[in-house]
Amino acid sequence: MDENLIRNVPLFASLTPDEQQALAECARVATFRAEEAVFARGDSSDTFCLIQEGWVKLSEAPNRPAVATLGPGSLLGEADFFSGSPRGLAASASTALTMWVFEQAAIQGLIDRHPAIGLKIALALGSGIVHYRRHLLERLSKVAFLQALDGEKRRAVVERLSPRALQANDVLYRSGDAPGGLYLIESGAFRLIDDDGGSRVAHAGEALGEMSALSGKPHPETAQAVHPAIVWQLSVADFTRLTDSNPQLRSLLGRTLRAGLSAADRVQAVDVLRRLPLFSGLERSDIDAVTARMVLRYVPAGDAVYNVGDPGDAIYFVESGQIEIIASEGGDDRTLARLIPGDYFGEMALFTGKSRTVAARAVVNTNLWALYRADFDSLLVKIPALASALSRALRERLSQSSSSALPPHLHALAVAGDLSRIQLEELAERLTPRTFRRGDVVYHEGQLGEAMYFIESGRVDLVARGPQGGVLLHTLESGDFFGEMALLTGLPYNATAHVAAAGTLWALQKPDFDGLLFKYPNLAVVLSRVLSERQLEESRKLRGAGSRPSPRPGANAVPPAVRPPHGVAAPAPSGASRPGGGARPAPVAAAAAPSPARPAAGPRPAVAESRPARPAVRQPERPQPPRSPAAAPRAGSPPARPAASARPLPATVHRTGAVQPTPPASAEAQRAAAAPSAAPHAVPARDETVSAVAEKAPTVTASVATAPVASPPPPPADAAPSVTPPGSA
Structure with missing residues (x-):
């Protein structure tokens, strides 16, 4: 055999002449005729070949086009042979062919006698080889934290190792570097230098970087080769897959490994x-x-x-x-x-x-x-x-x-994610307490976000507008928080926060919120994770409330046109002035009621009439200031039309999630409301009741009665909630 043929093969170039001679002695000569098959795809990789004369065609199947053609001096099937994989392609002789054939048993015996040959071949391939695994298993059995693993688990580690060679003074990793994997020293030595300047030397058979690979923390020291060295590396990805498939290995490493702080x-x-x-x-x-x-x-x-x-x-x-x-x-x-x-x-x-x-x-x-x-x-x-x-x-x-x-109002945020004690304590220092009574509104849907809230005590219902009325999105209790979406996104609040049980809330104003996000970006990650979970639940509840889209937040819904009966004064346009000034009242639909008998003398009060076929869809408005009492009209002036109240209808939030209208008033109250006034020039009062149409419609409507009264109207029910410091209520 021509030994020069082996010397010219790159895979064997690092072998010494004696090692190349030992390898050549393992080969036998084989010849093939043109078009003769050498091996088929999927066959066992029990040999590899070195072509001396002739040409070989590689293809997916004998009758398929050639993927590659190999000539004299080329290796055939070596990758599959050393990795232990089945043949990936089929090989056939294109011409008369003479090759050196290296069989499994001969190569395994050679590497067992001369492990350095196997190590050099592995380094040339850049991956482990099956014929060197027996030697690696012996190495692993001497590593302290792997001694408790059984043979099967150690073989699983060996199959994922790849070799790496370093020269003297080369750095394997530096202090503060992200973990690159687990390293086993095959030969040579490494000096481990910590951040204080202290050092120690790790020798062949020891492991490096195991704690960083396990914990995900940066390396706490620098590893530098003292002289030429070879290590076997288990990548972080392979290490993670290995420990995920063998949880007991992760537990074992956790019990045995310790490392200094970076x-x-x-x-x-x-x-x-x-x-x-x-x-x-x-x-x-x-x-x-x-x-x-x-x-x-x-x-x-x-x-x-x-x-x-x-x-x-x-x-x-x-x-x-x-x-x-x-x-x-x-x-x-x-x-x-x-x-x-x-x-x-x-x-x-x-x-x-x-x-x-x-x-x-x-x-x-x-x-x-x-x-x-x-x-x-x-x-x-x-x-x-x-x-x-x-x-x-x-x-x-x-x-x-x-x-x-921790304060009770920060418990949910603490459990939600990776916020440190220092971050939570700084957050607590920026919170201001606010006390609310049952029935108060913390904020309205569509209102610009000015703060988020943490619940120390009490209960809060988040209610959003839906096609069929209000939809209860969440009921929050002590330790929960809400309002974060408006601060994160800059959008208005997407629901109204009703206080269902009196208690104390802690408010984080938007400037303080922005300052914390700038200082601690992970706070946004934690809040976003909680927010995404809430949005999924809110979407499910809103879809279940009906198929019609909800009105745009902040938009004022316009009720259907109302035609006054013959002889009744039409309502003034929206821009017309009203006695006493003040905000324009929320639009309401009047109840359908029998027309009262015309009085003997004097003007008669106006009675609005609604169309039952198109009930009004009413949007809740922002809180309005109380209206000043209207002045009595002058004699001879047109009949005064009743002024609708700016106060929204009372409603009850049920656990089913819908806002239900208050039941209609009694028949006596409706007849009293519809009766003509004995003093036609008195100021009409604003008494709201639920119309008969509201019993069939999904939204809340109201009728306007004209019973005179001398007292001014009550303040709106949805005015800004009273706020007192904790302990003063």
């Missing part, structure tokens, strides 16, 4: 520690010493941080995710608290040395910062002020309950 995490940890009574009085240098001892711990969703009876060996700070504190009572678990980023827990058992009396469990995948007892005890010796602060904190904590609980 520079960015240390800065954030300083802000968190300063809010704790134990550390608030320390100098910055002392707090930096504490953060240098803290480590990152990852806890998968559903896993326990600790259980009842476990030793109190650490204090934990929630960096991301959520933690539940659970107490067991009579065999039943009860959630005592749900902790969010910025919260801490487990400190009492650490301070007192007692066992855990409650359990802590991750609600979602969670990153924790932990300060363990050994490090804490060492800090007590080095920082005398910390020992004094510990004694003071213990006295305060044992004498009173913790004051770190």
